[in-house]
Amino acid sequence: MLTLERLRADHADAVLAFERENRAYFARTVPDRGDAYFTPAGFAERHRALLEEQHARVCHFHVLLEDDVLIGRVNLMDAADGSAELGYRIGEPAAGRGVATAAVAQMCRLAAAEYGLRSLTAKTTLDNPASMKVLTHNGFTPVGDTTLNGRPGLRYVRRELAAALPQAPGNDGYRPIVQFRA
Secondary structure, X not given: OEEEEEOOHHHHHHHHHHHHHOHHHHHOOOOOOOHHHHOHHHHHXXXXXXXXXXXXXXXXXXXXXXXXXXXXXXXXXXXXXXXXXXXXXXXXXXXXXXXHHHHHHHHHHHHHHOOOOOEEEEEEEOOOHHHHHHXXXXXXXXXXXXXXXXXXXXXXXXXXXXXXXXXXXXXXXXXXXXXXXX
16 A cells, blocks of 8 residues: 655654665656765754745655555645645655556645645656656646756646546545555
């Protein structure tokens, strides 16, 4: 079972282990977080800062668990005026199984239903076709070019989040692949 949980203080050890285990894998397609991030002190400071941003409702951070093991992160950053930027990272062992597509779909539903957002933006590099596929499968459309850490990329947007929400479970056969636990 896949579960999205809001980031909490007690997730810190699992998040740091996840980031360390997948650092080289992520660095192939997204900008590296830098050595300071991976030190116990640097990570603890960053984790506290994320929780403060979440408490202020500026951002909404989530961990993705599979049978209580952290396999990914899915976040909404800089929420303002009904919009936020979507970001996600799925660890290498879970890649290629549709996990990112399912997690982003659930996050789109949460963005509308839990956080009152109407649209989401996202960015990915051109050398990350898997991420481009996840976004397009979830109703995002490319809206322009961008550069991420010196690498060419695309900006995406998904509007009308609430219009795409399914009816209540049981009314249309919808059963989420990813559950949400607050």
